[in-house]
Amino acid sequence: MPNPHTFEFVPFRFTGLSRQIGRLLGVDPTTDGVRLAGDRLEVCFGPWTLGTDLDNVATVGLSSPCSVAQSIGPPRLRLRLNGFGFITAPIPAAELRFRTPIAGVDPVGFVKVSALVLTVDDADGLIEQFVGRGVARHDLVAQRVQQSAIDRLEGMTTKELRFLAREDGMRGTSKMNKSELVEAIEARHLPSELAEIVDAETSAAT
Numbered sequence: 342m343p344n345p346h347t348f349e350f351v352p353f354r355f356t357g358l359s360r361q362i363g364r365l366l367g368v369d370p371t372t373d374g375v376r377l378a379g380d381r382l383e384v385c386f387g388p389w390t391l392g393t394d395l396d397n398v399a400t401v402g403l404s405s406p407c408s409v410a411q412s413i414g415p416p417r418l419r420l421r422l423n424g425f426g427f428i429t430a431p432i433p434a435a436e437l438r439f440r441t442p443i444a445g446v447d448p449v450g451f452v453k454v455s456a457l458v459l460t461v462d463d464a465d466g467l468i469e470q471f472v473g474r475g476v477a478r479h480d481l482v483a484q485r486v487q488q489s490a491i492d493r494l495e496g497m498t499t500k501e502l503r504f505l506a507r508e509d510g511m512r513g514t515s516k517m518n519k520s521e522l523v524e525a526i527e528a529r530h531l532p533s534e535l536a537e538i539v540d541a542e543t544s545a546a547t
Contacts, residue, residue, distance in 0.1 A: 350376050351461045353386070354430045359413050363387065363429065366415055375461055377470065382437075384457060386427050389416055391445030391457070401471045402480030404436040404458055412460065416446075424456030435464040437471070438479065490539045495523055502526065509538070 352374035355363065360370055367387035376383040383392040411417070412428045419426045425446050428434065437457045444450035461467055472478060497505070502522040506514040511525060530538060 349378065350374055351463050351467055353427065354432060354460050354462050356409075356412065356430050359429045362413055375459060375467060384427065384459065386416060389427075389446070391425070391443055393439060393441075393443045395471075395474065397439050397441055397443070398437055398471055398476055399440045400438045400477045400479040401468045402436045402438075402478050403464060403468060404434045404480075406431045406433055407460075418446075418454075419456065419458055422456040422458070423454060424458060425454045426458040428458065428460050430460045432460055433464055434458045434460045435467045436480075491527065493539050494526060505538070 352370065352372075355370050363370065363386075369387070373385045373387060376385070377395070380395050381392055382395050382398065384390070407426070407428050409431050411426075412431050417426045417428065418424070422436070422438070423442070424436075424438075426434075435458070437459070439455055439457075442453035442455045444453050446452040446454055459467070468478065494502075499519045499522065502519060503514045503517070506517075506522055506526060509526065509529065511529070514522060514525075517525065526538075
């Protein structure tokens with residue numbers, strides 16, 4: 342069955358305001374976007390043009406939406422990723438991470454980035470194209486790690502959970518049952534933090 346997400350070009354998704362400001366920056370909403378040409382990935386956003394071999398894409402994923410304010414104006418550096426964000430709308434974006442940093446952010450190629458965040462018309466479709474080429478999804482990997490941490494947390498004994506809770510600075514744990522302890526620990530931390538906490542407890546126990 343043919344892949345419904347197969348395409349060579351996907352444009353950026355614009356709001357009314359980001360489209361107007363984009364035009365002032367030299368962006369053409371009808372032709373600027375992401376191209377998959379042969380074995381090359383090319384991103385064009387007005388005067389900003391970046392390209393790399395498709396084999397250089399290490400992982401892909403869907404990132405959380407940015408604020409409305411962050412989706413207006415020129416591309417921005419994403420320090421957490423050492424990346425560059427082409428954010429044109431407050432919607433989930435396709436996040437591409439590279440094996441080797443790429444140039445193109447500045448005219449002389451001095452700045453190199455390890456990731457791109459792209460608010461395109463079909464982020465899921467763009468991601469699926471890379472998945473179809475064997476590229477792993479880092480957002481799903483993170484979800485599996487987090488679920489594994491939750492499973493291990495629920496597999497601990499009440500005694501182990503009380504020790505973990507006390508080490509985490511929680512009080513009144515002596516009267517909690519196992520379900521209450523698990524719920525309290527999960528509520529205290531972001532899902533992404535649970536893996537580190539459970540790993541630390543497992544290491545201490547061994």
